[in-house]
Amino acid sequence: MKLLLRLLIAYAANLAALAAAGTFVPGVTVDFAPAHLAVTAGILTLLTLVLLPILSFFTKPFIILSLGLRVLALNAVLLLILDSVSTWVTIGGLQPLAYATLITTGAHALTRILSPR
Numbered sequence: 001m002k003l004l005l006r007l008l009i010a011y012a013a014n015l016a017a018l019a020a021a022g023t024f025v026p027g028v029t030v031d032f033a034p035a036h037l038a039v040t041a042g043i044l045t046l047l048t049l050v051l052l053p054i055l056s057f058f059t060k061p062f063i064i065l066s067l068g069l070r071v072l073a074l075n076a077v078l079l080l081i082l083d084s085v086s087t088w089v090t091i092g093g094l095q096p097l098a099y100a101t102l103i104t105t106g107a108h109a110l111t112r113i114l115s116p117r
Contacts, residue, residue, distance in 0.1 A: 002116045002117075005115070005116055006111075006115040006116065007045070007049070009111055009114050009115050010045050010048060010049065010108075010111045010115070011041055011042065011045045013107040013108065013110055013111045013114075014041045014044040014045045014048065014104070014107060015037065015038070015041035016107060017044075017103050017104045017106070017107035018030050018037065018040060018041055018044065018089070018104075019032070019037065020103050021099070021100040021103045021104070022089075024099075024103075025096050025099045025100050025103070026096065027091065027092040027093050027095065027096030028089075028090070028091055028092070028096045028099070028100050029089070029090040029092070030088065030089050031088035031089070033088075036088040037088070039086075039088070040082070040086050040088045040089055043082060043085060043086055044078065044082050044104075047078045047081060047082060048078060048108065051078065051081070052074060052078060055074050055077065056070075056074065059074065071105060071108075072101055072102070072105055075101050075104050075105045075108065076097055076098070076101040078104070079091060079097060079100055079101060079104060080097070
């Protein structure tokens with residue numbers, strides 16, 4: 001039950017982050033059709049739940065060197081993967097990627113705070 005709740009919270013946070021990035025960040029284009037947004041948020045949630053722990057494991061030694069900025073870099077990588085996998089999200093440059101990364105990192109932090117342990 002806790003796993004399902006965590007999954008739903010992560011999905012809702014990713015959905016909100018994608019909507020916020022598509023609305024407020026110039027250079028980030030998100031298809032706001034309900035089905036497309038739902039599928040895109042699902043893809044980002046799967047990337048976050050499957051790929052992020054693997055990437056985190058292999059980059060753990062760099063956490064001390066980067067003083068926690070590694071999380072931002074990993075979220076940027078996830079957004080770049082989402083951009084390449086999904087046709088409904090387009091990130092047009094480094095500055096939009098940086099702003100979208102800050103939004104999704106905030107959403108992931110909120111997910112960690114709200115999720116039951």
